[in-house]
Amino acid sequence: MRVLVILLLGVAPAWAVLGEYESSISVDQQFLKGEIREQARPGYKLHQITASNGTTVREFVSPNGKVFGVAWSGQFAPNMQQLLGSYFPELDQAARSQVRRRGGPLVVRTDKLVLVSAGHMRSFHGHAYVPSLLPNNVSAEVVR
Secondary structure, three states: OHHHHHHHHOOOOOOOOOOOEOOHHHHHHHHHOOEEEEEEEOOEEEEEEEOOOOOEEEEEEOOOOEEEEEEEEEOOOOOHHHHHHHHHHHHHHHHHHOOOOOOOOEEEEOOOOEEEEEEEOOEEEEEEEOHHHOOOOOOHHHOO
């Protein structure tokens, strides 16, 4: 159903959404028509989807099944509203209050969200995580 709604609305590709459950990852793989690899890591699972256009999305899932972090790299910037879900307003508010050097990275650090995004045409990368969703004994540094 989610894929159908996205196709009908013409929205950019779907990604797993921060704070939502792991089940959203299979929708991402189908939509991207990408190859998925899953790896068990100490304290979390990593799902990596690689699309045929070279876009890579890494989704970090806690033992309770929630996406606590996402990272991306590829030719195109992701749809941040879709990627961040209910955390997008936090990004929007923080970004509006920031003075950025043109072409510099966007860095947002709040109690609810940490996001770093940078890039230029054909080379975008970044990561975001929710500090309160980080599993015990897992460093924020894993979300890259």
